[in-house]
Amino acid sequence: MSSNLPIPGRIFTKLGEHNKRSRAQPQGFEIEQVHSLMPNWSDSVRRVPNVALRSALFGAISKGHRPYLERVKIHALGGISIYYTGALLDQGDLDVWETVLHLARMQELGAECRVTAYRLLKDLGRTDTGKNRAILDRHLSRMKATALQVQVSEHSYEGSLIHEVYRDHDTRSYVIRLNPKLRVLFLDDQFTDVDWSIRQELHGRPLAQWLHGFYVTHARPYDFKVKTLHQLCGSRARSLCDFKKDLRRSLDAVERASNAAGQPFSYLVEGDLVRVRITPSSSQRRHLAKKC
Incomplete structure (x- = not known):
């Protein structure tokens, strides 16, 4: 190439x-370029x-x-x-x-x-x-x-x-x-603005990195089935049972890294349902306020 x-x-x-x-x-060309600025x-x-x-x-x-x-x-x-x-x-x-x-x-x-x-x-x-x-x-x-x-x-x-x-x-x-x-x-x-220090702390744990990125896109995360998370993350785990074990370990890693960075994160796995609670960012709090 x-x-x-x-x-x-x-x-x-x-x-x-x-x-x-x-x-x-x-x-005129300059004006068009302004709209391409990040x-x-x-x-x-x-x-x-x-x-x-x-x-x-x-x-x-x-x-x-x-x-x-x-x-x-x-x-x-x-x-x-x-x-x-x-x-x-x-x-x-x-x-x-x-x-x-x-x-x-x-x-x-x-x-x-x-x-x-x-x-x-x-x-x-x-x-x-x-x-x-x-x-x-x-x-x-x-x-x-x-x-x-x-x-x-x-x-x-x-x-x-x-x-x-x-x-x-x-x-x-x-x-x-x-x-x-x-x-x-x-x-x-x-x-979404992803905290870079937390992501780097999770380096080498692909599922933990994915979970962190996925959940911070939500101001108030929905409850998701283990099967749904398995599909959304593209996991190649051979069974949902194997994936669920990795999921718990990865959520533990996200919880430790997030809490250490002052961004409270907690989770609960009940049967096949995963419940996560996070602290919304300032922009997410404004978004929630508009919906009230």
């Missing part, structure tokens, strides 16, 4: 010149579209074989429709995508985001080693080679998770471009 080839420095220069020309466009958010959180947190798009799966999916309907919470083509994605892919979104938030969507492997790995909480750079490369390539069809209420998106990736192996740098139409996934209340 062309995205894996080293890029001479002159191409980075040309990309910079292209950016300058883009910024020098007429007034809403800013704090360094302590990662703003994530709910479609990525309320579905099996980024599954709670461990390392191993990655089947290739061809326009497969992904399990998702009601109101969300996802058809996906590409290699099966996991929580490690979501970590990288969240980090790319975070770094790109200060510029217009669709512009080149220039970043070193060191910076990406540092923001991910990883050391800059050859092994970790190779893993990062695989995450970026996997998400570039995706095709999504997403429908959320009246909004829709069709495209990849990462539009383009250019690599300069000499300087260990990337130029990453996101599709500007991803902006529709950040409209209204279709996103």
Whole structure:
């Protein structure tokens, strides 16, 4: 693939010149670009579209074989429709995508985001080693080679998770471009600010990471059946009995990490029903107040 080839420095220069020309466009063009700007958010959180947190798009799966999916309907919470083509994605892919979104938030969507492997790995909480750079490369390539069809209420998106990736192996740098139409996934209340310290604390526990992301999208979580959570998280557990054991361990991990971060989280498993109680964020409290 062309995205894996080293890029001479002159191409980075040309990309910079292209950016300058883009910024020098007429007034009407500038107004159109303003609407492509991402809403800013704090360094302590990662703003994530709910479609990525309320579905099996980024599954709670461990390392191993990655089947290739061809326009497969992904399990998702009601109101969300996802058809996906590409290699099966996991929580490690979501970590990288969240980090790319975070770094790109200060510029217009669709512009080149220039970043070193060191910076990406540092923001991910990883050391800059050859092994970790190779893993990062695989995450970026996997998400570039995706095709999504997403429908959320009246909004829709069709495209990849990462539009383009250019690599300069000499300087260990990337130029990453996101599709500007991803902006529709950040409209209204279709996103959630995920506490990054809690997510990092749960690193290496894919189901715990998925559960944390899933439940923080709810101001007042509904009660869910174990079977429903099994489907929504994309678990490859062979039986619901095995999944239920992992579910309890993972909920314990989320409870410990959340409470340690000052964000009370509690749960109760009664038969096949899971009840979770969380502390709503300030924006979620405002949302609840409007419904009263």
